[in-house]
Amino acid sequence: MLKAISLFTGAGGLDLGFEAAGFKTCVAVEIDPICCETLRSNRRWPVIEGDVAAISSQRILKTAALKSGEADVLIGGPPCQPFSKSGYWANGDAPRLKDPNAGTLNEYLRVVRDTKPKAILLENVYGLAYDGKSEGLKRILNGIKKINREAKTNYVPSWTVLDAASFGVPQRRERVFIIASRDGREFKFPEPTHADGSLQELPAGIKPFHTTWDALGDLAALPDNPDLQLTGKWAGLLPSIPEGQNYLWHTPRGGGMPLFGWRTRYWSFLLKLAKDKPSWTIQAQPGPATGPFHWSSRKLSARELARLQTFPDDFKFDCDRAQVQRMVGNAVPSLLAEVLAREIRRQLLDSPMRSKKLKLLPPRRRGIPPQHAAEPVRASYMSLKGAHADHPGPSLGPRAKLRTLELAD
Known part of the structure; x- marks a missing residue:
C-alpha cells in the first residue's frame, strides 16, 4: 500500500x-x-x-x-x-x-x-x-x-x-x-x-446527486429515541416545517405563517432534510435549533451522521x-x-487503481417514500404571527449597526 x-x-x-x-x-x-x-x-x-x-x-x-x-x-x-x-x-x-x-x-x-x-x-x-x-x-x-x-x-x-x-x-x-x-x-x-x-436535463455522463434517502433509507426510523429529541425554545415549531424547508417557510414569502422576517435568521435555523435531495452541510457544534434535522423532526443519529459523511x-x-x-x-x-x-x-504517483468502482459511493435506493406531512403551528407560537421586516441587506443588519456604533465610540 x-x-x-x-x-x-x-x-x-x-x-x-x-x-x-x-x-x-x-x-x-x-x-x-x-x-x-x-x-x-x-x-x-x-x-x-x-x-x-x-x-x-x-x-x-x-x-x-x-x-x-x-x-x-x-x-x-x-x-x-x-x-x-x-x-x-x-x-x-x-x-x-x-x-x-x-x-x-x-x-x-x-x-x-x-x-x-x-x-x-x-x-x-x-x-x-x-x-x-x-x-x-x-x-x-x-x-x-x-x-x-x-x-x-x-x-x-x-x-x-x-x-x-x-x-x-x-x-x-x-x-x-x-x-x-x-x-x-x-x-x-x-x-x-x-x-x-431536478432543475435541468443532465449532460451525458453526469448522474443525479445522491440523496439523503440513498444514504439513510435502510436505517431504522428511531422515532422514540430520547437522545434524538429536540430541546429548547423552537423544538415545537420544527414539525410544522415541511421536508427540505427551514424557518423561511414561516415568513411572508414562504408557504406557512408569517412568524419571522425574510432572511433574518441563519440558513440552518430549523432546517429539515428532504428525502429526494442531498443533505445540507453537517455542522460540528450546532445550536439546539440548528439543522439539518431528520425529515421526521428529530436530530440525526450517530450512524446517520456518519452515512451522510460517507464513513464506512x-x-x-x-x-x-x-x-x-x-x-x-x-x-x-x-x-x-x-x-x-x-x-x-x-x-x-504513477500508480492508477485497476478498478474504477468507488468503494464508498452510496447505493441508489428506489421507491422514495412521500414527504412527511407538516403539522399545524402550535398555539404557543401564535404570538409571533404578524408583520415582520425583511433583513435590510448585507452590512445593514442589527449586528452591523452595533459594530458601527462601537467604532464611532
Missing part, C-alpha cells in the same frame, strides 16, 4: 477515503483525546496524541517508520475556525491569521518541509479563499514557495473549491483543497460526476451523540477523499 502521513486527523474522514484508494496511514497526529480513542478502536494506525506544534517532524517520521522523502502523501485539514463562515455570521468578520488557531497552517507547512512527501493535500473551509479575505490561502501558497527554496523541492500547488455532492456524496459541502506534487507535476482536479437533476459502516463510535456530531461535522466526506486519492495516485 502507498504510505500516508496524516496531520489534524480528527475522526479520520480523509484517511478513510485514502484507505479506500489503497493508502495506509503510517502515522496520524491528533490533539483531541476522543478522536484519538476513536481512531485507535477502529484502525491500527499509529496515533500520536498531542498538539502538532509540540511534536517534532523527526518524531512523526520515526513513528511512521519513514525517512524524509519516503511518504507518498501528506494529508490534513488544519482547524478551520479562523476562516469559517459561522465566524463571519457571528462577528461580521473573523480574525483569520490573527487568530491563534491559524498557526496550524504554519505547522502543516513545517511538516511538509521536513518530511518532503511526494504529494500533499490540504483541506480547509470555503472561507479560506473568500475574495478579499484570502490571507490564509496566500500564506499557504507563499509558504510552499519558501519550502521549495529551502528544501530544494518543486511543489506546484493547484487549488479549487469542491462541493462534495458533485462527486456522489449525499451532502452539499463546499471546501477548499490544495494539492501539489514534489516533482512539479501539475495536478488537475477531477470534473464533477453528479449534478442536480465498519467505523464505530463509542461516545455520546454530541461528540460524534463534533467529530463527523469536522471531517472531510470520505468518498470525496477517495476520489481525490485516486487522482493523486493516477496523476502524481
Whole structure:
C-alpha cells in the first residue's frame, strides 16, 4: 500500500477515503483525546496524541517508520475556525491569521518541509479563499514557495473549491483543497460526476446527486429515541416545517405563517432534510435549533451522521451523540477523499487503481417514500404571527449597526 502521513486527523474522514484508494496511514497526529480513542478502536494506525506544534517532524517520521522523502502523501485539514463562515455570521468578520488557531497552517507547512512527501493535500473551509479575505490561502501558497527554496523541492500547488455532492456524496459541502506534487507535476482536479437533476436535463455522463434517502433509507426510523429529541425554545415549531424547508417557510414569502422576517435568521435555523435531495452541510457544534434535522423532526443519529459523511459502516463510535456530531461535522466526506486519492495516485504517483468502482459511493435506493406531512403551528407560537421586516441587506443588519456604533465610540 502507498504510505500516508496524516496531520489534524480528527475522526479520520480523509484517511478513510485514502484507505479506500489503497493508502495506509503510517502515522496520524491528533490533539483531541476522543478522536484519538476513536481512531485507535477502529484502525491500527499509529496515533500520536498531542498538539502538532509540540511534536517534532523527526518524531512523526520515526513513528511512521519513514525517512524524509519516503511518504507518498501528506494529508490534513488544519482547524478551520479562523476562516469559517459561522465566524463571519457571528462577528461580521473573523480574525483569520490573527487568530491563534491559524498557526496550524504554519505547522502543516513545517511538516511538509521536513518530511518532503511526494504529494500533499490540504483541506480547509470555503472561507479560506473568500475574495478579499484570502490571507490564509496566500500564506499557504507563499509558504510552499519558501519550502521549495529551502528544501530544494518543486511543489506546484493547484487549488479549487469542491462541493462534495458533485462527486456522489449525499451532502452539499463546499471546501477548499490544495494539492501539489514534489516533482512539479501539475495536478488537475477531477470534473464533477453528479449534478442536480431536478432543475435541468443532465449532460451525458453526469448522474443525479445522491440523496439523503440513498444514504439513510435502510436505517431504522428511531422515532422514540430520547437522545434524538429536540430541546429548547423552537423544538415545537420544527414539525410544522415541511421536508427540505427551514424557518423561511414561516415568513411572508414562504408557504406557512408569517412568524419571522425574510432572511433574518441563519440558513440552518430549523432546517429539515428532504428525502429526494442531498443533505445540507453537517455542522460540528450546532445550536439546539440548528439543522439539518431528520425529515421526521428529530436530530440525526450517530450512524446517520456518519452515512451522510460517507464513513464506512465498519467505523464505530463509542461516545455520546454530541461528540460524534463534533467529530463527523469536522471531517472531510470520505468518498470525496477517495476520489481525490485516486487522482493523486493516477496523476502524481504513477500508480492508477485497476478498478474504477468507488468503494464508498452510496447505493441508489428506489421507491422514495412521500414527504412527511407538516403539522399545524402550535398555539404557543401564535404570538409571533404578524408583520415582520425583511433583513435590510448585507452590512445593514442589527449586528452591523452595533459594530458601527462601537467604532464611532
